[in-house]
Amino acid sequence: MNKIEQLDRLEQVCGNSAPVELKVKEFFLSHVDRIRDAEVYCIGVAFESPGLRALKDTWLQGEPDEGTRRSHDPYPNSDGHVSLAYIQASAWQQAKDFVEGNRTTLEGRSFMVESITYEDERREKSQFRLAGEVDGSVLEGGGQILRNSLGYAVRISKIRAGRKTPGLAAQHLESFKLVRDLTSASLQGDKVGSCEVTFAPKKMKQGSFSTNPKTAGAITLTVQAGLFPLAFAGGTSEVEMRGGTDVDFSPPFDFMVRALTPTVAKMGVKVTAHCQHRGFFPTGGGLVNLYVDGLAGALKPIVIDKRGHVTKIEAICYATPPSGWLDEEDVTRTEEDFEPWLLEELADSGAPKPKVQVRCEAEQMPEGQKVFKAACDILVEMSGGGVFHASGGPLDGPKGRGSLYDVWGAAAEKALVPLKAQLKTGAALDEHLLDQLILPASLAAGSSRLLGSKELTLH
Numbered sequence: 001m002n003k004i005e006q007l008d009r010l011e012q013v014c015g016n017s018a019p020v021e022l023k024v025k026e027f028f029l030s031h032v033d034r035i036r037d038a039e040v041y042c043i044g045v046a047f048e049s050p051g052l053r054a055l056k057d058t059w060l061q062g063e064p065d066e067g068t069r070r071s072h073d074p075y076p077n078s079d080g081h082v083s084l085a086y087i088q089a090s091a092w093q094q095a096k097d098f099v100e101g102n103r104t105t106l107e108g109r110s111f112m113v114e115s116i117t118y119e120d121e122r123r124e125k126s127q128f129r130l131a132g133e134v135d136g137s138v139l140e141g142g143g144q145i146l147r148n149s150l151g152y153a154v155r156i157s158k159i160r161a162g163r164k165t166p167g168l169a170a171q172h173l174e175s176f177k178l179v180r181d182l183t184s185a186s187l188q189g190d191k192v193g194s195c196e197v198t199f200a201p202k203k204m205k206q207g208s209f210s211t212n213p214k215t216a217g218a219i220t221l222t223v224q225a226g227l228f229p230l231a232f233a234g235g236t237s238e239v240e241m242r243g244g245t246d247v248d249f250s251p252p253f254d255f256m257v258r259a260l261t262p263t264v265a266k267m268g269v270k271v272t273a274h275c276q277h278r279g280f281f282p283t284g285g286g287l288v289n290l291y292v293d294g295l296a297g298a299l300k301p302i303v304i305d306k307r308g309h310v311t312k313i314e315a316i317c318y319a320t321p322p323s324g325w326l327d328e329e330d331v332t333r334t335e336e337d338f339e340p341w342l343l344e345e346l347a348d349s350g351a352p353k354p355k356v357q358v359r360c361e362a363e364q365m366p367e368g369q370k371v372f373k374a375a376c377d378i379l380v381e382m383s384g385g386g387v388f389h390a391s392g393g394p395l396d397g398p399k400g401r402g403s404l405y406d407v408w409g410a411a412a413e414k415a416l417v418p419l420k421a422q423l424k425t426g427a428a429l430d431e432h433l434l435d436q437l438i439l440p441a442s443l444a445a446g447s448s449r450l451l452g453s454k455e456l457t458l459h
Contacts, residue, residue, distance in 0.1 A: 022049045043098070050202055146176070211243070218243065218250035228443070246280060316376070317334055330408075431453060
């Protein structure tokens with residue numbers, strides 16, 4: 001392989017990699033072999049670095065044959081090494097004293113490698129940056145790019161560059177920190193407002209974790225970032241999550257527990273989530289306990305490629321009124337009147353009558369919330385295995401002693417508009433659920449088939 005071919009391949013390998021962290025494992029003096037009839041020793045530094053090991057393995061896979069690879073490795077029990085000097089046997093004691101005298105200074109130190117330099121026999125140098133680059137301004141330029149980029153070591157630049165307030169928001173930062181903690185990753189640029197982040201995961205681990213953006217940042221979006229790393233961690237993990245449970249431009253909590261988690265359970269991922277308190281914009285205050293069991297094997301493929309007909313309609317109406325405010329008559333009227341109404345709006349003509357369930361819940365108003373909230377989430381289950389979901393709200397509760405029945409009715413009407421539009425497309429499952437299944441489907445051990453509508457979301 002000539003120099004040009006070597007450089008082209010090195011550029012390709014570096015372009016598919018990312019910055020790697022090196023930890024000095026040992027400052028060593030190793031016997032090399034006889035070179036020109038002389039005993040030779042090597043002074044070098046051995047590294048502990050899964051990232052470097054992966055980089056080396058990728059490079060070696062492209063070597064044309066075993067004969068072109070170096071047969072000698074003075075420190076084979078490491079992820080990589082640097083040979084600093086070769087010493088003749090006559091200077092062995094001096095070399096030994098030098099290594100012993102400097103060992104404590106070097107061992108245990110860590111640093112990041114962001115580029116590789118190739119030097120030829122003429123000492124001409126070519127530098128290649130370890131890329132793993134993601135442009136954070138692509139399409140919407142939002143947080144979904146960030147959450148979907150954490151499977152490998154990566155540098156993300158131009159984060160939310162086109163937004164009114166560029167850079168990381170508190171919720172994005174909590175997503176990074178969660179995945180950092182469960183993968184023992186190094187993380188640079190981890191502050192609110194940062195427009196560039198470098199992330200390098202190491203080893204996944206199960207355990208107890210927590211997230212708290214101290215805002216109404218969506219808990220469900222943080223779950224998106226951490227769900228599958230948690231599933232691959234090898235055991236049951238618990239995450240105490242604070243923030244917003246039902247906020248604009250993010251999946252509501254009821255979507256997560258009634259649409260997403262039952263669907264990924266079919267792929268072998270067992271998730272349980274308990275909402276202790278709901279949280280809303282702008283104060284947050286929500287609290288969710290998330291439990292994820294580690295996968296017993298590979299992710300199973302999923303097939304939802306036929307729409308079928310509506311088999312179940314479920315409406316969850318909730319409110320967070322002050323203590324003693326809820327009128328039981330509002331609850332009774334809602335449960336009685338919504339059933340025939342939703343049946344008329346959502347049932348498929350000529351198909352068996354679906355089951356309808358309406359449930360009303362009153363929850364404690366989050367601390368610091370000045371206006372109580374009310375909402376209606378509607379879930380539709382299909383005979384083809386898919387589900388559709390839409391949320392009306394959260395809306396401000398009625399002033400004074402107004403009727404919750406009327407607010408829940410307005411929320412349900414708001415939810416029905418996008419829900420009916422989705423059902424008319426012929427898709428087999430909810431468009432936002434489809435978004436969130438593409439990544440795990442790509443990791444599954446087999447072929448998955450998911451039937452969406454002709455119009456895909458930007459996510």
